Ligand SMILES: Nc1ncnc2c1ncn2[C@@H]1O[C@H](COP(=O)(O)OP(=O)(O)OP(=O)(O)O)[C@@H](O)[C@H]1O
């Protein structure tokens with residue numbers, strides 16, 4: 001794996017995660033092949049990766065390169081064909097219930113209100129809803145849904161539903177969050193606004209986030225590091241530390257450092273033949 005350093009112009013450097021040697025989450029020689037014989041599809045790997053506590057790591061790669069497969073393996077929902085995954089020093093060999101997970105399609109149930117959906121995550125974990133009242137209120141406020149807590153999902157826009165799903169994924173105070181293209185289906189303006197909420201929540205709560213996206217811009221705006229994934233079978237051959245201070249608002253995209261990162265990453269994907 002190469003650590004690529006990208007010129008960050010005159011922007012102050014915050015390279016907190018550039019030299020991660022062992023992480024909260026460690027992958028060693030992880031690869032996944034679906035099926036056997038002539039039908040086998042080598043989807044992902046082999047990959048070594050260390051993710052540090054509190055970092056925001058994006059997996060950026062083309063469609064079909066194995067990003068979701070990797071997320072499912074880290075969540076313990078899919079076993080690797082080869083290799084090991086450790087979380088906080090423990091081997092991941094079954095579903096991880098402490099973590100927060102969010103996918104492109106949210107998992108809100110239609111018969112419960114926003115609050116009811118958030119509470120469902122607590123009930124499934126046998127946690128007392130009463131102990132989490134303040135946290136639910138804080139989460140709803142931070143994504144601007146405080147006035148919609150008692151509405152059902154069908155009464156919300158797509159963006160509002162994704163915001164509610166963030167609260168759902170974070171309510172039990174997970175230290176690790178796996179977010180697989182949670183903004184993929186939203187329009188550009190809503191995406192922008194939820195990115196900002198997500199960054200605010202991450203800065204405030206400091207969970208370790210692994211975030212999947214196709215968007216170079218989104219990855220640069222949100223991440224402390226970006227793992228660039230090659231076309232299938234996905235391998236991580238470049239890790240880029242984004243040395244821009246947080247919070248990164250809309251205007252950061254006009255900075256020369258941001259544009260430099262964008263060009264360098266576009267160049268990488270051009271090299272893979274996917275741009
Ligand atoms: N359950 C499965 N059975 C067989 N093949 C699978 C399965 N899941 C994924 N694959 C294959 O593995 C490869 C990687 O799929 P994956 O969904 O991980 O890609 P991805 O990077 O998340 O793509 P996208 O960006 O489009 O979501 C694809 O070729 C896909 O066809």
Ligand SMILES: [Mg+2]
Pocket residue numbers: 067068069180
């Ligand atoms: Mg996917």
